[in-house]
Amino acid sequence: MPASIGVASGTLFPWIGWAIWKARNRLVFDGFAASPEETLSSAIRLAREWSKDSKPETSGQIRNRRVELPTPNGATIVRSDAAWSGDGNVAGLGWIIFDPTRHKEFQRRMEYIASPLMAEGH
Template sequence: MRGALPTGDNLSQRRIYTDAKCPFCGEEETTFHLLYKCSFAAEIWEKAPFKASLVPEQITSIRDLIERAKNLICLPPCDIGGGPLFPWILWSIWLARNHRIFKDKQSSPRETLSQAIALAREWNYAQTHPPTQNQKLSTPGTKPTSPTDSETTVCHTDSAWNANQKVAGFGWVFSNCREDFLREGSECLTNIRSPLLAEAIAIHQALLHAYEMGITNLSITSDSKQLIEAILSETPHKDLHGILHDILILSSTFQKIRFSFVSRNVNRQSDALAKRSLLNIVPRPVIAF
Protein backbone atom coordinates (compact mmCIF):
# COMPACT_ATOMS: atom_id res chain seq x y z
CA MET A 1 0.00 0.00 0.00
CA ARG A 2 2.99 2.26 0.51
CA GLY A 3 4.76 1.29 -2.68
CA ALA A 4 7.40 -0.79 -0.91
CA LEU A 5 7.23 -3.85 -3.17
CA PRO A 6 9.63 -3.65 -6.13
CA THR A 7 6.88 -4.25 -8.71
CA GLY A 8 7.16 -2.94 -12.25
CA ASP A 9 5.36 0.36 -11.65
CA ASN A 10 7.35 1.13 -8.49
CA LEU A 11 10.64 0.33 -10.21
CA SER A 12 9.64 2.53 -13.14
CA GLN A 13 8.82 5.44 -10.83
CA ARG A 14 12.26 5.08 -9.28
CA ARG A 15 13.79 4.85 -12.78
CA ILE A 16 15.43 1.54 -11.94
CA TYR A 17 13.79 -0.70 -14.52
CA THR A 18 11.30 1.07 -16.73
CA ASP A 19 10.30 -1.94 -18.86
CA ALA A 20 9.26 -4.36 -16.09
CA LYS A 21 5.99 -6.14 -16.86
CA CYS A 22 3.91 -8.74 -15.06
CA PRO A 23 5.79 -12.06 -15.54
CA PHE A 24 2.51 -13.99 -15.69
CA CYS A 25 0.53 -12.04 -18.29
CA GLY A 26 2.79 -9.29 -19.66
CA GLU A 27 0.55 -6.40 -18.58
CA GLU A 28 1.67 -3.44 -16.48
CA GLU A 29 2.75 -4.79 -13.11
CA THR A 30 1.25 -2.88 -10.21
CA THR A 31 0.97 -4.37 -6.74
CA PHE A 32 -2.80 -4.59 -7.08
CA HIS A 33 -2.53 -6.22 -10.50
CA LEU A 34 0.08 -8.76 -9.39
CA LEU A 35 -1.71 -9.86 -6.22
CA TYR A 36 -5.31 -9.80 -7.45
CA LYS A 37 -6.16 -8.62 -10.98
CA CYS A 38 -3.69 -10.76 -12.94
CA SER A 39 -5.26 -13.92 -14.38
CA PHE A 40 -2.69 -15.99 -12.45
CA ALA A 41 -3.67 -14.44 -9.11
CA ALA A 42 -7.38 -14.37 -9.98
CA GLU A 43 -7.38 -18.13 -10.51
CA ILE A 44 -5.75 -18.66 -7.12
CA TRP A 45 -8.33 -16.49 -5.32
CA GLU A 46 -11.12 -18.22 -7.22
CA LYS A 47 -9.94 -21.71 -6.25
CA ALA A 48 -9.01 -20.84 -2.65
CA PRO A 49 -11.13 -22.92 -0.20
CA PHE A 50 -13.06 -20.02 1.31
CA LYS A 51 -16.63 -20.34 2.53
CA ALA A 52 -17.55 -17.23 0.54
CA SER A 53 -15.78 -15.78 -2.48
CA LEU A 54 -14.47 -12.28 -2.95
CA VAL A 55 -16.71 -9.97 -4.98
CA PRO A 56 -14.54 -8.39 -7.72
CA GLU A 57 -16.76 -5.30 -7.98
CA GLN A 58 -16.09 -4.48 -4.33
CA ILE A 59 -12.30 -4.61 -4.66
CA THR A 60 -10.62 -1.70 -6.41
CA SER A 61 -7.35 -1.46 -4.50
CA ILE A 62 -4.90 -3.53 -2.51
CA ARG A 63 -6.36 -2.01 0.66
CA ASP A 64 -9.84 -3.25 -0.28
CA LEU A 65 -8.38 -6.69 -0.94
CA ILE A 66 -6.71 -6.95 2.46
CA GLU A 67 -9.69 -5.54 4.37
CA ARG A 68 -12.16 -7.94 2.76
CA ALA A 69 -9.82 -10.94 2.76
CA LYS A 70 -9.44 -10.63 6.55
CA ASN A 71 -13.07 -11.72 6.94
CA LEU A 72 -12.83 -14.78 4.71
CA ILE A 73 -13.40 -18.10 6.49
CA CYS A 74 -11.61 -21.25 5.30
CA LEU A 75 -13.48 -24.50 4.88
CA PRO A 76 -12.54 -27.29 7.37
CA PRO A 77 -10.59 -29.60 5.01
CA CYS A 78 -7.76 -27.05 4.89
CA ASP A 79 -6.79 -28.02 8.44
CA ILE A 80 -5.29 -24.61 9.23
CA GLY A 81 -7.32 -24.03 12.38
CA GLY A 82 -8.73 -20.57 12.91
CA GLY A 83 -5.78 -18.81 11.36
CA PRO A 84 -5.99 -16.73 8.18
CA LEU A 85 -5.06 -18.01 4.74
CA PHE A 86 -4.98 -14.76 2.77
CA PRO A 87 -1.51 -13.54 3.95
CA TRP A 88 0.00 -16.80 2.75
CA ILE A 89 -1.76 -16.49 -0.61
CA LEU A 90 -0.26 -13.03 -1.04
CA TRP A 91 3.18 -14.30 0.01
CA SER A 92 3.02 -17.35 -2.26
CA ILE A 93 2.03 -15.22 -5.27
CA TRP A 94 4.99 -12.97 -4.56
CA LEU A 95 7.32 -15.97 -4.29
CA ALA A 96 5.97 -17.46 -7.53
CA ARG A 97 6.57 -14.11 -9.24
CA ASN A 98 10.17 -13.91 -8.01
CA HIS A 99 10.90 -17.54 -8.86
CA ARG A 100 9.68 -16.98 -12.40
CA ILE A 101 11.75 -13.81 -12.85
CA PHE A 102 14.98 -14.74 -11.11
CA LYS A 103 15.06 -18.54 -11.32
CA ASP A 104 13.06 -19.20 -14.48
CA LYS A 105 10.89 -21.53 -12.42
CA GLN A 106 7.26 -21.88 -13.46
CA SER A 107 4.55 -22.61 -10.89
CA SER A 108 0.90 -23.15 -11.72
CA PRO A 109 -1.89 -21.42 -9.75
CA ARG A 110 -2.76 -24.80 -8.22
CA GLU A 111 0.79 -25.35 -7.01
CA THR A 112 0.98 -21.81 -5.64
CA LEU A 113 -2.29 -22.24 -3.75
CA SER A 114 -1.13 -25.59 -2.34
CA GLN A 115 2.05 -23.94 -1.12
CA ALA A 116 0.02 -21.15 0.53
CA ILE A 117 -2.17 -23.68 2.35
CA ALA A 118 0.89 -25.66 3.46
CA LEU A 119 2.55 -22.53 4.84
CA ALA A 120 -0.63 -21.45 6.62
CA ARG A 121 -1.03 -24.90 8.13
CA GLU A 122 2.59 -24.97 9.28
CA TRP A 123 2.38 -21.49 10.83
CA ASN A 124 -0.91 -22.04 12.65
CA TYR A 125 0.15 -25.46 13.90
CA ALA A 126 3.34 -23.92 15.34
CA GLN A 127 1.29 -21.31 17.19
CA THR A 128 -1.00 -23.83 18.87
CA HIS A 129 1.34 -26.83 19.24
CA PRO A 130 4.69 -25.79 20.66
CA PRO A 131 7.23 -28.63 20.43
CA THR A 132 7.70 -30.81 23.49
CA GLN A 133 10.39 -33.25 24.49
CA ASN A 134 8.10 -36.18 23.76
CA GLN A 135 7.11 -34.96 20.30
CA LYS A 136 9.19 -36.66 17.62
CA LEU A 137 8.38 -35.64 14.08
CA SER A 138 10.49 -37.11 11.33
CA THR A 139 12.32 -34.56 9.21
CA PRO A 140 14.43 -34.98 6.09
CA GLY A 141 17.61 -35.00 8.14
CA THR A 142 16.62 -37.57 10.76
CA LYS A 143 16.03 -41.30 10.85
CA PRO A 144 12.27 -41.74 10.56
CA THR A 145 10.14 -44.78 11.02
CA SER A 146 10.52 -47.64 8.61
CA PRO A 147 8.59 -47.27 5.36
CA THR A 148 6.99 -50.64 6.12
CA ASP A 149 5.15 -49.04 9.06
CA SER A 150 1.43 -49.83 8.69
CA GLU A 151 0.58 -46.13 8.78
CA THR A 152 3.13 -45.12 6.14
CA THR A 153 2.29 -44.51 2.49
CA VAL A 154 5.10 -45.22 0.03
CA CYS A 155 5.48 -43.11 -3.09
CA HIS A 156 7.84 -44.09 -5.91
CA THR A 157 8.84 -41.17 -8.15
CA ASP A 158 10.76 -40.89 -11.38
CA SER A 159 11.30 -38.63 -14.39
CA ALA A 160 12.22 -38.87 -18.07
CA TRP A 161 14.12 -36.00 -19.70
CA ASN A 162 14.64 -34.99 -23.30
CA ALA A 163 17.97 -33.16 -23.60
CA ASN A 164 17.29 -31.62 -27.04
CA GLN A 165 13.98 -29.99 -26.20
CA LYS A 166 14.50 -29.56 -22.46
CA VAL A 167 11.19 -31.31 -21.73
CA ALA A 168 10.56 -33.75 -18.89
CA GLY A 169 7.89 -36.25 -17.94
CA PHE A 170 7.18 -37.15 -14.32
CA GLY A 171 5.57 -40.18 -12.73
CA TRP A 172 4.61 -41.17 -9.20
CA VAL A 173 2.89 -44.21 -7.67
CA PHE A 174 1.37 -44.35 -4.17
CA SER A 175 1.02 -47.64 -2.30
CA ASN A 176 0.69 -48.82 1.29
CA CYS A 177 2.89 -51.12 3.37
CA ARG A 178 1.28 -54.18 1.76
CA GLU A 179 2.17 -52.74 -1.67
CA ASP A 180 -1.53 -52.30 -2.45
CA PHE A 181 -1.99 -49.74 -5.20
CA LEU A 182 -3.51 -46.43 -4.04
CA ARG A 183 -3.00 -43.88 -6.80
CA GLU A 184 -0.69 -42.99 -9.63
CA GLY A 185 -0.12 -39.82 -11.62
CA SER A 186 2.01 -38.22 -14.28
CA GLU A 187 2.74 -34.83 -15.78
CA CYS A 188 4.95 -33.21 -18.40
CA LEU A 189 6.62 -29.79 -18.26
CA THR A 190 8.82 -27.76 -20.58
CA ASN A 191 11.91 -25.63 -19.87
CA ILE A 192 13.52 -28.23 -17.60
CA ARG A 193 17.25 -27.57 -17.80
CA SER A 194 18.69 -30.79 -16.34
CA PRO A 195 17.77 -34.40 -15.50
CA LEU A 196 18.51 -33.75 -11.82
CA LEU A 197 16.01 -30.89 -11.76
CA ALA A 198 13.48 -33.19 -13.43
CA GLU A 199 13.93 -35.77 -10.66
CA ALA A 200 13.43 -33.03 -8.04
CA ILE A 201 10.25 -31.77 -9.71
CA ALA A 202 8.91 -35.34 -9.73
CA ILE A 203 9.32 -35.47 -5.95
CA HIS A 204 7.79 -32.00 -5.56
CA GLN A 205 4.74 -33.01 -7.61
CA ALA A 206 4.37 -36.20 -5.56
CA LEU A 207 4.48 -34.19 -2.32
CA LEU A 208 1.75 -31.87 -3.59
CA HIS A 209 -0.50 -34.83 -4.44
CA ALA A 210 0.27 -36.54 -1.12
CA TYR A 211 -0.77 -33.38 0.70
CA GLU A 212 -4.01 -33.15 -1.29
CA MET A 213 -4.72 -36.82 -0.49
CA GLY A 214 -4.44 -36.08 3.23
CA ILE A 215 -1.46 -38.39 3.76
CA THR A 216 0.37 -37.75 7.05
CA ASN A 217 3.11 -40.43 7.08
CA LEU A 218 4.99 -40.62 3.82
CA SER A 219 8.01 -42.39 2.38
CA ILE A 220 9.31 -40.87 -0.87
CA THR A 221 11.67 -42.90 -3.05
CA SER A 222 13.76 -41.97 -6.08
CA ASP A 223 16.41 -43.71 -8.14
CA SER A 224 18.49 -40.50 -8.16
CA LYS A 225 21.03 -40.98 -5.39
CA GLN A 226 22.43 -37.49 -5.95
CA LEU A 227 19.03 -35.89 -5.38
CA ILE A 228 18.25 -37.90 -2.23
CA GLU A 229 21.64 -36.94 -0.77
CA ALA A 230 20.97 -33.28 -1.55
CA ILE A 231 17.57 -33.42 0.17
CA LEU A 232 18.85 -35.20 3.25
CA SER A 233 21.82 -32.86 3.64
CA GLU A 234 19.64 -29.77 2.91
CA THR A 235 22.59 -28.28 1.02
CA PRO A 236 22.10 -26.06 -2.06
CA HIS A 237 22.84 -27.48 -5.49
CA LYS A 238 23.41 -25.39 -8.62
CA ASP A 239 20.91 -27.43 -10.66
CA LEU A 240 18.19 -27.34 -8.01
CA HIS A 241 17.99 -23.69 -6.96
CA GLY A 242 14.60 -23.05 -5.31
CA ILE A 243 13.03 -26.46 -5.85
CA LEU A 244 14.98 -27.98 -2.95
CA HIS A 245 13.68 -25.27 -0.65
CA ASP A 246 10.11 -25.93 -1.84
CA ILE A 247 10.54 -29.66 -1.19
CA LEU A 248 11.71 -29.03 2.36
CA ILE A 249 8.86 -26.58 3.01
CA LEU A 250 6.29 -29.10 1.80
CA SER A 251 7.98 -31.83 3.86
CA SER A 252 7.25 -29.91 7.04
CA THR A 253 3.50 -30.32 6.49
CA PHE A 254 3.70 -34.09 7.08
CA GLN A 255 3.84 -35.69 10.52
CA LYS A 256 6.51 -38.15 9.40
CA ILE A 257 8.43 -38.22 6.15
CA ARG A 258 11.29 -40.22 4.72
CA PHE A 259 13.36 -39.79 1.56
CA SER A 260 15.25 -42.83 0.32
CA PHE A 261 17.16 -44.09 -2.70
CA VAL A 262 15.97 -47.20 -4.57
CA SER A 263 17.27 -49.05 -7.59
CA ARG A 264 15.78 -48.49 -11.04
CA ASN A 265 14.42 -52.02 -10.98
CA VAL A 266 12.20 -51.13 -8.01
CA ASN A 267 11.13 -47.92 -9.73
CA ARG A 268 9.88 -49.43 -12.99
CA GLN A 269 6.22 -48.42 -12.65
CA SER A 270 6.88 -44.73 -12.01
CA ASP A 271 9.57 -44.79 -14.70
CA ALA A 272 7.03 -46.08 -17.22
CA LEU A 273 4.57 -43.34 -16.27
CA ALA A 274 7.24 -40.66 -16.69
CA LYS A 275 8.30 -41.94 -20.11
CA ARG A 276 4.70 -42.23 -21.28
CA SER A 277 4.03 -38.65 -20.19
CA LEU A 278 7.12 -37.41 -22.03
CA LEU A 279 6.02 -39.17 -25.22
CA ASN A 280 2.83 -37.10 -25.22
CA ILE A 281 4.97 -34.05 -26.08
CA VAL A 282 8.07 -35.61 -27.64
CA PRO A 283 6.93 -38.64 -29.64
CA ARG A 284 9.43 -41.17 -30.83
CA PRO A 285 10.59 -40.56 -34.41
CA VAL A 286 9.05 -42.76 -37.05
CA ILE A 287 11.73 -44.52 -39.12
CA ALA A 288 10.67 -45.67 -42.56
CA PHE A 289 12.33 -48.71 -44.13
Protein backbone atom coordinates (compact mmCIF):
# COMPACT_ATOMS: atom_id res chain seq x y z
CA MET A 1 0.00 0.00 0.00
CA PRO A 2 1.23 3.49 -0.63
CA ALA A 3 2.72 5.28 2.35
CA SER A 4 0.60 8.35 1.52
CA ILE A 5 -2.40 6.88 3.36
CA GLY A 6 -0.44 6.75 6.62
CA VAL A 7 -0.46 2.98 7.05
CA ALA A 8 2.58 0.71 6.96
CA SER A 9 2.88 -1.64 4.01
CA GLY A 10 1.03 -4.94 4.47
CA THR A 11 -1.08 -3.88 7.43
CA LEU A 12 -4.18 -2.73 5.58
CA PHE A 13 -5.43 -6.08 4.28
CA PRO A 14 -6.96 -7.40 7.56
CA TRP A 15 -8.62 -4.05 8.15
CA ILE A 16 -10.25 -4.13 4.72
CA GLY A 17 -11.67 -7.56 5.55
CA TRP A 18 -12.93 -6.29 8.90
CA ALA A 19 -14.50 -3.19 7.32
CA ILE A 20 -16.25 -5.34 4.70
CA TRP A 21 -17.58 -7.62 7.46
CA LYS A 22 -18.88 -4.63 9.44
CA ALA A 23 -20.46 -3.13 6.31
CA ARG A 24 -22.12 -6.46 5.58
CA ASN A 25 -23.53 -6.62 9.11
CA ARG A 26 -24.87 -3.06 8.86
CA LEU A 27 -26.62 -4.03 5.61
CA VAL A 28 -28.10 -7.24 7.02
CA PHE A 29 -29.11 -5.94 10.45
CA ASP A 30 -29.72 -2.22 9.90
CA GLY A 31 -30.56 -2.06 6.19
CA PHE A 32 -27.77 0.50 5.61
CA ALA A 33 -25.68 0.00 2.45
CA ALA A 34 -22.23 1.59 2.70
CA SER A 35 -20.42 2.48 -0.50
CA PRO A 36 -17.10 0.83 -1.36
CA GLU A 37 -15.41 4.20 -0.78
CA GLU A 38 -16.90 4.48 2.73
CA THR A 39 -15.87 0.91 3.51
CA LEU A 40 -12.28 1.48 2.35
CA SER A 41 -12.08 4.78 4.25
CA SER A 42 -13.25 2.99 7.37
CA ALA A 43 -10.55 0.33 6.89
CA ILE A 44 -7.84 2.97 6.50
CA ARG A 45 -9.06 4.85 9.58
CA LEU A 46 -9.10 1.65 11.67
CA ALA A 47 -5.61 0.69 10.47
CA ARG A 48 -4.26 4.14 11.35
CA GLU A 49 -5.82 4.01 14.82
CA TRP A 50 -4.40 0.55 15.42
CA SER A 51 -0.88 1.43 14.31
CA LYS A 52 -0.97 4.66 16.35
CA ASP A 53 -2.20 2.95 19.52
CA SER A 54 -0.24 -0.29 19.33
CA LYS A 55 3.30 -0.43 20.65
CA PRO A 56 5.79 -2.86 19.16
CA GLU A 57 7.13 -5.46 21.58
CA THR A 58 10.79 -5.26 22.41
CA SER A 59 12.89 -8.38 21.94
CA GLY A 60 13.01 -8.88 25.72
CA GLN A 61 9.24 -9.05 26.13
CA ILE A 62 7.51 -12.40 26.38
CA ARG A 63 4.86 -12.88 23.70
CA ASN A 64 2.53 -15.34 25.44
CA ARG A 65 1.87 -13.92 28.84
CA ARG A 66 -0.74 -15.47 31.06
CA VAL A 67 -2.70 -12.81 32.87
CA GLU A 68 -4.12 -13.93 36.18
CA LEU A 69 -7.07 -11.83 37.21
CA PRO A 70 -7.73 -11.44 40.90
CA THR A 71 -10.66 -13.55 42.10
CA PRO A 72 -12.76 -12.95 45.19
CA ASN A 73 -12.17 -15.31 48.10
CA GLY A 74 -14.46 -18.31 47.90
CA ALA A 75 -15.13 -17.89 44.16
CA THR A 76 -15.58 -20.85 41.82
CA ILE A 77 -13.80 -20.55 38.46
CA VAL A 78 -14.56 -22.58 35.32
CA ARG A 79 -12.11 -22.75 32.42
CA SER A 80 -12.98 -24.57 29.21
CA ASP A 81 -11.70 -25.25 25.72
CA ALA A 82 -12.58 -27.33 22.69
CA ALA A 83 -10.86 -28.93 19.71
CA TRP A 84 -12.64 -29.81 16.48
CA SER A 85 -11.87 -32.10 13.55
CA GLY A 86 -13.70 -31.59 10.28
CA ASP A 87 -12.74 -35.12 9.18
CA GLY A 88 -15.79 -36.59 10.85
CA ASN A 89 -17.23 -33.59 12.67
CA VAL A 90 -15.86 -34.70 16.02
CA ALA A 91 -15.01 -32.43 18.93
CA GLY A 92 -13.06 -32.88 22.11
CA LEU A 93 -14.18 -30.79 25.04
CA GLY A 94 -12.38 -30.14 28.29
CA TRP A 95 -13.11 -28.06 31.34
CA ILE A 96 -11.76 -27.54 34.83
CA ILE A 97 -13.75 -26.30 37.80
CA PHE A 98 -11.69 -24.60 40.50
CA ASP A 99 -13.36 -24.06 43.84
CA PRO A 100 -11.76 -22.85 47.08
CA THR A 101 -10.79 -26.33 48.29
CA ARG A 102 -10.04 -28.40 45.16
CA HIS A 103 -10.38 -28.64 41.39
CA LYS A 104 -12.16 -31.11 39.15
CA GLU A 105 -11.20 -31.92 35.54
CA PHE A 106 -13.63 -33.14 32.89
CA GLN A 107 -13.38 -34.16 29.26
CA ARG A 108 -15.79 -35.41 26.64
CA ARG A 109 -15.81 -36.46 23.00
CA MET A 110 -18.79 -35.32 20.96
CA GLU A 111 -19.85 -36.37 17.47
CA TYR A 112 -21.95 -34.58 14.84
CA ILE A 113 -20.42 -31.19 15.66
CA ALA A 114 -20.65 -29.07 12.52
CA SER A 115 -18.02 -26.38 13.21
CA PRO A 116 -15.30 -25.15 15.58
CA LEU A 117 -17.71 -22.48 16.83
CA MET A 118 -20.28 -25.13 17.69
CA ALA A 119 -17.60 -27.09 19.57
CA GLU A 120 -16.58 -24.02 21.57
CA GLY A 121 -20.26 -23.34 22.30
CA HIS A 122 -20.73 -26.77 23.79
